[in-house]
Amino acid sequence: MPRRIALVEDDATIRQNYADALGRAGYEVQAFADRPQAMRSLATRLPDLAIIDIGLGAEIDGGFALCRELRAMSATLPIIFLSARDSDIDIVSGLRLGADDYLTKDASLPHLLARIAALFRRVEAAREPSKDEERIVRGPLELDAARMTALWRGSPVDLTVTEFWMVRSLARHPGHVKDRDTLMRDAEMVVDDGTITSHVKRIRRKFQAVDPAFDAIETVYGMGYRWTERP
């Protein structure tokens, strides 16, 4: 049975384009133009994944409200924000409301599809026993690429897909400086340097929430970031 994706986007052309692409990728797509319409349909039957625009017609923050309502209905439903807005405030607000990822509309369709696939993989992997070859262990850090989960000193760190990919890219070769372009490629992002900086900042914060002494991600000014391992 194909996975069902709910797409809430007020721009008809984009909605149609994304719906076409998702359909071609083998997903079943339910497209909605505004929040009430989406809520009416989704409340009766939850989709497998939701892609939500923040500004929905007249509702400037309709996407945030919708995300909150969906999250209240299901704690595990993967939600992706797809918005023209790219300010840190919007990204942080979206992620705080429980979205699993945040993409700007700069993202190409292959990027979007990769995110969706990653999220589904994570959901799926959570139900299966993990395979060792997909695990990376770097000192106190454990990354499970199949489930896209990260553990720091045994405690789970709640990373988005983007953030997981960035951590994985850094941790794969500890001590090597990853420049921003490489990180961007590894995380399949189409963003500028400033966004990478705020992503790294958020990742650090998430690790520090688990372990206040966390300092494994080092900034190498002018070059990028590197994962440092301390005994």
Place this chain on the structure above:
Amino acid sequence: MGAAFVHGIRFRLFLVSLVLLAIPVLAAQFISRMETFLRGAQEQDIAVTARAVASALSDRPALFPPGGGVAGDPEDEERRRIVGLFAAADPVAAASLGRAYVPSEEIERFLEIMGRRASRLWVVDTRSRVRGLSGSLREPPPARGEAPKAAIASWLKPLVSLVVSAPQVPAGDESKPVRAQIDRALIGVSSTYWRGTRDREVAIVSAAQPVFVGDDIVGAVVVEETTAPILLLRQSALENLIALTLAVCVAAFAILLLFASRLAARIRRLHAQAEAAIDAQGRIRGSIAVSGAKDEIGDLERTMAGVLGRLRDYNAYLEQMASRLSHELRTPVAVVRSSLDNLRSQSPGGEAGVYLDRAGEGVERLSRLVSRLSEGTRLEKMLESAERESFDLAAVVGGCVEGYRSAYPGREFAADLPAGPVPMSGVPDAIAQLLDKLVENALDFAPPGTAIRVALSADPRTARLSVANEGPPIPPGVAPRLFDAMVSARDQGQGRGGHLGLGLAIVRLVAVHHGGSARAVNLPEGRGVLFEVELARS
């Protein structure tokens, strides 16, 4: 200060208030008119007195006995002697008239009755003998308490004489009447005559009147008075006037000065506020406090506050425009991009694929441009929320230069950094971004094969970071606006299409956030361009 005062409102008002000086001048002229009038009146007065005395005497022919009642010396000899005696006479020491003074007791008594205070009366008979003398032209001794007034008068005199001219009459003998006047009276012509005295201010007016007994002239009456009383009157009037106008002028000056100072202070405050409201780059930084005054300056304050507010709104609109534009453009870019992606996934390639790739490239470039548009706003928000931390600026700059060397292997980077660490507090990511922008800018302009020099120097309070390249100089007039968004010194079409001039705006944004400033200068002798950023270390 001096020049400022001379051009100030207070000085102008002071000049304008000099008009007040016309008041004492006009008043003094009025007093001088009054004096002339009083002199005329005095002249008429003594003429009347002389006439009255003469007519009274003519009713008493007995007082002028024919032959004069004096033992007869030869007449001519007698007359000569009298003339001589007159010349030596002191009017007060009547006795010195000697034999020419042949007073008649009756006449003297009569004169006592008829005489006026401060006037001198002479009665002369046909043989020019003085038959009666009464009164004196000596001024009465000044009353007590008037002395200081005289002192005031003495230093005011030159001032007073400027506005009030003393009557110009030739000086004459104070001690005795004018001979010609008596002679004319003795032939029946009554007259008045002015003559001056040793005191330039004081004149003597005299009136002569023949005394008739029947149709014969038996003698003459001469009445003399000085203008001293009028002078006294004038003096005291002038003194009062001067004291009063001086007081009025001082008060008026004081009030005007106070008024002007208040006015000037308000305008200065407005000036200072207006000055502080807009910074060197023309951005609005402050506001104008409206005092609520209902006058023109209050109106000006309100208007300026309003203008400033509207300008601020407009500036905010302009500043937001880039990010709004970026936001608005994202959606159509997404439409094109997703359409192209869809198309690509359907078409197998071939010739269509080439064009599809090109379109994809174009959209890619457009998308970068659009995201760069909002870079400034995003950075601004990032700076607002970022926490300041302590870091080593030298390490950040050193690391960045290393990064540039590996990122641009074909270019040469020279770094001039202090040996030790340069600790400062701030947002290191933002500083790195600032340096990125400066180096990107330098790379665009530096001719191939030349080095880009990054230098850092620090004193205890500020750190100076500079990036120099050997590119062409900045055209004159562009330098101050170089750090504004959307301003570029680049020739049109030179860039790769990715330049909207936001890079240097970001440099300034970061510098200002760190309590510093950014500037661009051409190096001497066309050796290139230097961009320098100053950062406060704490």
